[in-house]
Amino acid sequence: MRKVVKDLENIPTQLVSQDAIDSLQNIIETQDKSLIKSDIYRGKYIKLDGSKGDAVVEKLHDIYHGKCAYCEERTQIYIEHYRPKGRVQSTKHGGYYWLCYEWTNLLPTCHECNKIGGGKADQFPVKNKHLTFEDCKTNQKLDTAKVKASYLNKNEAPLLLHPEIDEPKEFLAFEIDVNKKGISITGLDGINGRGFKTVSICNLNRESLLFNRLDYINDNIKNGIRKILGLYSKGSISKETFKSEMKEFFEDLDKDKTISTKTFTLLRWFILENVENFQKLVIPNLPIKDQDIILAYFKAYKNGDL
Ligand SMILES: [Zn+2]
Numbered sequence: 429m430r431k432v433v434k435d436l437e438n439i440p441t442q443l444v445s446q447d448a449i450d451s452l453q454n455i456i457e458t459q460d461k462s463l464i465k466s467d468i469y470r471g472k473y474i475k476l477d478g479s480k481g482d483a484v485v486e487k488l489h490d491i492y493h494g495k496c497a498y499c500e501e502r503t504q505i506y507i508e509h510y511r512p513k514g515r516v517q518s519t520k521h522g523g524y525y526w527l528c529y530e531w532t533n534l535l536p537t538c539h540e541c542n543k544i545g546g547g548k549a550d551q552f553p554v555k556n557k558h559l560t561f562e563d564c565k566t567n568q569k570l571d572t573a574k575v576k577a578s579y580l581n582k583n584e585a586p587l588l589l590h591p592e593i594d595e596p597k598e599f600l601a602f603e604i605d606v607n608k609k610g611i612s613i614t615g616l617d618g619i620n621g622r623g624f625k626t627v628s629i630c631n632l633n634r635e636s637l638l639f640n641r642l643d644y645i646n647d648n649i650k651n652g653i654r655k656i657l658g659l660y661s662k663g664s665i666s667k668e669t670f671k672s673e674m675k676e677f678f679e680d681l682d683k684d685k686t687i688s689t690k691t692f693t694l695l696r697w698f699i700l701e702n703v704e705n706f707q708k709l710v711i712p713n714l715p716i717k718d719q720d721i722i723l724a725y726f727k728a729y730k731n732g733d734l
Contacts, residue, residue: 599623610638
C-alpha cells in the first residue's frame, strides 16, 4: 500500500450524473440495496467507436497506476467499496448503501485482496462505532461533507488503512517470513493496531505476495549486486570503479522507490530507509562470502561516504 492523492474536484461524471442522483434517492427512500447500479459506480459509458468503457475503473486505474490499492501488485482492477455497501461482516450494520456512488469510497483492488473468503469482502472493523445513514445527515438531508471518507474515518476510526487518507509508512513494515518462504508484511502499531489489522483483513501475507516480494529483491537487488561484484572479482573493473558502480546502483534503487508506477514501492522504500532494514531483508539473500562487503558499502552509501 502506498499513499495516493485522488483529485476530489475531478469526479467521474457518471458518479454525479442526474441518473446517479435519482438512483441514490431511490435507494435511500426504499433502503433497497438491490437497486444499487454497478453501471453507475463503474462509470459505464459508450466510447466513440461504439464499444463500452468503465470511466470510474479507468480513472482509478490512472490514479493508482494500474495497481491494487491494498497490495500494490499490478492487476486487473475491480472496484472496491472501502465501506461495504451491502452489509458489514460480524455486525448488525446493514452496509453503507448511501456511499455506493461516493468517489472517496471507491478504490481499485485486485481480486485476491477483496474476495469473499480470504480477502476483505464485507469486513470493516472500527475502533469507535459504525456510523449510520442518520449520522450522515444534517437538517434531514444527506450531508455531502459527511459522506467523505476523511470525515467518516475521523469519527469511526476504522482499522483498515485508507491509502488516500493514511500514510502506510507509519503503520507497516516488512520482515523475512518465519517459514522463510519470502517477505512478509507486518504492523508497527501493535497486534490490534491498524497495520496488523489491514494485513489480516486483506490477507496481505498470502503465499503469492510473500514470493513476489522476495522475487523483487532477488531480481532487482541481488542480481544487480551480483553483476557488479562479478566484474570486480574477475578483475574486469578496478576498486574505484566498483565503488562508483555500487554508488550508482544504490542511487538508482533510491530513484525507483519514488516512481509511483512501480510495484511494491512501500517495500522499496522500507529496504532503503536504513541500514537495519537493508541488513534484515537483503543481506540474508546474498552469498555468505559477499554479505560483509555489501553491508559495508550500503552503510557507507547511507553515511554519504561512498
Ligand atoms: Zn491486491
